[in-house]
Amino acid sequence: MKNAFKIATLAAAIGLSGQALASLAYVSNEKDNTLSIIDTETNEVVDTIEVGARPRGILLSKDYTKLYICASDDDTVQVLDLATRKIIDTLPSGEDPEQFALHPNNRHLYIANEDDAIVTVVDVATKEVLAQIDVGIEPEGMAVSPDGKWAVNTSETSSMLHWINTETFEIEKNTVVGQRPRHVEFTKDSKLAWASAEIGGTVHIFDVNTIEEIKQIDFQIRGVPQDRVQPVGIQLTSDGKYAFVALGPSNHVAVVDAQTYEVLDYLLVGARVWQLDLDKDEKYLYTTNGVSGDVSVIDVEELKVIKSIKVGRYPWGVVIDPNS
Amino acid sequence: MSFNSKLMITAVLYSWLLGPASAATLDVKIGYIQWVPDQGPVLSNVTPEPEDAGLRGAELGIADNSATGKFLGQNYLLESVMASDENQAMAALDDMLENGIDLLVARVPADTLQAMAERAGDTALLFNAGAADDGLRISECKPNVLHTIPSYAMLTDALAQWLNMRRWNKVFLITGPTDQDKAWAEAFRRASKRFGLDIIADKSWTFDSDLRRTASKELPVFTQARDYDAVVVADVRGDFGEYVPFNTWLPRPVVGTQGMGPEAWHRVVEAWGAAQLQNRFRDLAGREMNSEDYAAWAAIRSIGTTVTGLSEADHSNIREYLFSDQFQLAAFKGRKLTYRPWNGQLRQPIPLVHPQGLVATPPLEGFLHPDTELDTLGYDKPESDCQIN
Numbered sequence: 001m002k003n004a005f006k007i008a009t010l011a012a013a014i015g016l017s018g019q020a021l022a023s024l025a026y027v028s029n030e031k032d033n034t035l036s037i038i039d040t041e042t043n044e045v046v047d048t049i050e051v052g053a054r055p056r057g058i059l060l061s062k063d064y065t066k067l068y069i070c071a072s073d074d075d076t077v078q079v080l081d082l083a084t085r086k087i088i089d090t091l092p093s094g095e096d097p098e099q100f101a102l103h104p105n106n107r108h109l110y111i112a113n114e115d116d117a118i119v120t121v122v123d124v125a126t127k128e129v130l131a132q133i134d135v136g137i138e139p140e141g142m143a144v145s146p147d148g149k150w151a152v153n154t155s156e157t158s159s160m161l162h163w164i165n166t167e168t169f170e171i172e173k174n175t176v177v178g179q180r181p182r183h184v185e186f187t188k189d190s191k192l193a194w195a196s197a198e199i200g201g202t203v204h205i206f207d208v209n210t211i212e213e214i215k216q217i218d219f220q221i222r223g224v225p226q227d228r229v230q231p232v233g234i235q236l237t238s239d240g241k242y243a244f245v246a247l248g249p250s251n252h253v254a255v256v257d258a259q260t261y262e263v264l265d266y267l268l269v270g271a272r273v274w275q276l277d278l279d280k281d282e283k284y285l286y287t288t289n290g291v292s293g294d295v296s297v298i299d300v301e302e303l304k305v306i307k308s309i310k311v312g313r314y315p316w317g318v319v320i321d322p323n324s
Numbered sequence: 325m326s327f328n329s330k331l332m333i334t335a336v337l338y339s340w341l342l343g344p345a346s347a348a349t350l351d352v353k354i355g356y357i358q359w360v361p362d363q364g365p366v367l368s369n370v371t372p373e374p375e376d377a378g379l380r381g382a383e384l385g386i387a388d389n390s391a392t393g394k395f396l397g398q399n400y401l402l403e404s405v406m407a408s409d410e411n412q413a414m415a416a417l418d419d420m421l422e423n424g425i426d427l428l429v430a431r432v433p434a435d436t437l438q439a440m441a442e443r444a445g446d447t448a449l450l451f452n453a454g455a456a457d458d459g460l461r462i463s464e465c466k467p468n469v470l471h472t473i474p475s476y477a478m479l480t481d482a483l484a485q486w487l488n489m490r491r492w493n494k495v496f497l498i499t500g501p502t503d504q505d506k507a508w509a510e511a512f513r514r515a516s517k518r519f520g521l522d523i524i525a526d527k528s529w530t531f532d533s534d535l536r537r538t539a540s541k542e543l544p545v546f547t548q549a550r551d552y553d554a555v556v557v558a559d560v561r562g563d564f565g566e567y568v569p570f571n572t573w574l575p576r577p578v579v580g581t582q583g584m585g586p587e588a589w590h591r592v593v594e595a596w597g598a599a600q601l602q603n604r605f606r607d608l609a610g611r612e613m614n615s616e617d618y619a620a621w622a623a624i625r626s627i628g629t630t631v632t633g634l635s636e637a638d639h640s641n642i643r644e645y646l647f648s649d650q651f652q653l654a655a656f657k658g659r660k661l662t663y664r665p666w667n668g669q670l671r672q673p674i675p676l677v678h679p680q681g682l683v684a685t686p687p688l689e690g691f692l693h694p695d696t697e698l699d700t701l702g703y704d705k706p707e708s709d710c711q712i713n
Contacts, residue, residue, distance in 0.1 A: 114600055137392065137604075157388055159629075159654070198654075199659070227659035
């Protein structure tokens with residue numbers, strides 16, 4: 001019965017994506033071991049699929065045919081085929097993979113192993129582990145610069161960014177930032193890197209050329225105690241206009257002018273907002289709200305929250321497939 | 325899975341060489357002294373507290389500090405002593421001071437802590453990771469002592485705040501015979517005034533019979549009263565308290581030191597990355613992390629976070645940094661933790677737990693404070709005579 005229903009939904013979803021060409025958003029539900037798939041045209045959940053235990057970080061292959069899923073409690077990275085929505089493979093990931101980043105070469109996957117204080121580099125084509133790099137405690141955020149030169153890992157308890165040379169797989173520099181760094185996002189031109197510090201309540205902007213911090217951003221929301229303002233996910237618009245910063249249990253997303261670094265606005269979303277992603281035209285921003293179990297949709301032009309979509313328990317990551 | 329071991333080794337070696345280019349390794353030695361007086365025989369078949377509660381937390385703190393320090397040329401070492409009486413604990417302190425260890429964590433009773441603080445004077449910085457006595461925070465503060473273990477007032481304020489939120493305002497209080505039980509109950513009485521609770525009965529437990537035979541007969545009668553919303557038990561060592569749930573006159577929940585109650589830390593805490601800390605602790609100690617472990621861990625992490633910020637380990641500079649705006653401790657409780665400047669207490673949310681689950685984590689929403697909601701728990705600045713800064 002349940003299966004029949006699933007097949008029907010799947011068929012409907014495939015039919016729909018065939019004609020409407022709406023892009024799909026994938027949301028990992030940490031406490032449900034599922035992915036919710038949202039049609040960004042209708043902003044409705046069109047499918048929910050079962051994946052490995054405690055799915056957190058998710059990302060798309062560069063050709064948008066596969067979705068990689070950190071199944072943290074299964075100690076593996078799963079590979080989901082987007083056309084069939086089936087898990088087709090698993091990759092060696094080291095223990096407790098939380099976040100990861102794919103090199104522009106579409107092969108080298110940098111995985112933060114939270115419980116092991118290691119970053120594992122896997123070749124997704126050969127499934128070979130290319131390197132394991134010793135980093136600080138609780139490695140979390142992972143980013144590779146669009147030009148492919150740098151992989152940056154944040155270690156939460158060590159409060160550092162580890163700058164890994166992608167040619168040698170060696171750490172070239174360690175930079176101390178605010179307490180509990182969570183996420184790193186590079187600008188499209190690879191010149192700047194934005195890093196959030198959850199407990200520090202700050203965002204740190206680095207000049208990638210010199211690996212020096214050039215700016216620290218603080219946040220203050222009226223009526224919200226300062227220690228509830230906890231930056232996590234960051235998204236930058238490709239036109240260089242805005243940076244969006246998810247501020248965790250303050251339940252707000254900050255809108256930052258990406259040129260002047262001035263905070264322009266705070267948008268109220270669901271409870272404990274973690275990660276966010278822009279849709280293909282960068283018209284809408286989707287945020288995962290862990291505690292309220294929903295996804296908020298923000299209109300980027302109007303800077304307004306227009307909808308919240310119920311998903312599974314503890315939605316963690318969100319990525320939007322621009323090609324679907 | 326084939327690992328490229330050569331690459332791995334280079335990566336590890338390289339990381340050891342990192343940090344300030346020319347700086348020599350900075351060795352940070354921290355002393356840990358534990359002395360827990362015998363609690364005496366108890367009636368309940370309680371799960372015994374691990375004898376190394378506190379010590380293993382300190383060890384994890386050192387491991388966490390070192391994992392960070394290796395990138396910065398900082399090396400952390402722990403010197404620990406498990407003393408069997410106060411004299412041994414004091415002798416351990418003397419030894420450490422003589423050997424130049426001036427950063428110390430102690431899990432000892434309040435009197436011993438005070439004696440240690442006197443002995444150390446301004447030659448060392450001491451973290452209290454064991455004594456919850458409120459006197460240490462309101463009248464007998466020492467400028468060289470910081471407290472990472474929550475006080476009885478912080479614990480009972482957390483409980484009272486929650487009872488108020490639930491509108492379970494009428495409570496029946498049972499207090500055990502020990503000094504600790506009385507101190508806990510006194511803190512709860514104060515909390516009940518702050519959070520508008522009504523203690524409709526305030527009784528002392530004096531029975532010395534073995535409740536395993538008679539609990540079902542004695543307790544219903546002992547808790548007989550016209551009406552109450554909850555029974556509050558003050559039985560710190562776990563003597564009779566485990567027999568109170570399900571044996572009350574009225575069908576009411578039991579909270580306090582037994583049933584559901586406040587803890588600095590408990591294995592059911594998992595949010596805010598706590599699952600990772602719990603995993604690390606389990607790997608190290610082969611058991612669950614408790615409040616004493618957490619307090620010792622938090623003390624050593626406070627030192628580590630400060631040394632990372634300062635790149636040096638002078639105890640008076642560390643003290644200054646700990647009370648500055650720059651210090652913030654990420655300690656898996658959902659917000660940054662800081663020290664109260666008037667009495668050196670580490671501000672922290674207090675989980676309310678039952679053996680199998682988390683109920684709430686005060687400070688709860690709606691209990692406001694002009695500076696930080698965390699100061700709704702425990703003695704606030706105007707209520708404390710201390711001014712150590």
